[in-house]
Amino acid sequence: MARPNLDLIAALRRTARKIEQGSPYQWGHMGSCNCGNLAQEITKLTKAEIHAHALANGRGDWNEQLNDYCPTSGLPMDLLINEMIDAGLDSDDLKHLERLSDRRILNRLPENKRHLRHNYRDDVVLYISEWATMLEEQLLxxxxxxQFTWETEAVYV
Incomplete structure (x- = not known):
């Protein structure tokens, strides 16, 4: 599971807000899908650059990219994934994000909202927002x- 940190939480919140406000979202596009939108926030690459990196590797979707990920390959997509891992994510986080499938996140949602669809903007926003909240709670x-006693507090008054 992701390592909770302020930068990652902020990136998740920005991603959810941008998707909610109409940022390009297309599940079949490596740069504007669930992972692609988060990658834009973390790496500061454009959706076109992310998509080009993925095509250069010659592999399929994010799941396949992550299955074939090699941290020392030097390939553009592997460097991008390295940056996301450095931000506090792991490959399972990204696989779950693409399919909205992490049970720890889904179980926090109201029961009638736990069957999310990975190609629906509102479901992606809900999942990413809840993930950010969960990481924030873990960090806090x-x-x-x-711990101060009344005597100690009196010294600071």
Whole structure:
């Protein structure tokens, strides 16, 4: 599962907002699908550049790209995936994102919203938004605040 961090959470929230507000979304296009939209936010590449990287590798969709991923190949798509992994994701996160299939995220949704369709804008926005919220909660749970007693607090007043 993704490593919760502020940059990744912000990238997920920006991705959801952009898709919701009408950013190009086409599930069959490597640069403007679920993963492609997130890749745009993380790598700052355009949808056309991401799509070209994928075609240069000669592999199919994101799932196939991830199955064949080699961190040392130097191929453009593998470098792009490296950047996404460096941002805190792992290959399973990306496979789940493309199919909206991570049970940890789906189980957080209302029961009537757990059967998402991977080619529907509203379902993608819901999934990515809930994922960002889940990571945010995980990150916040690691923050430990100092405990103050009334006597200690009085010193700071």
């Amino acid at each position: 749970s690691t923050i430990k605040l100092p």
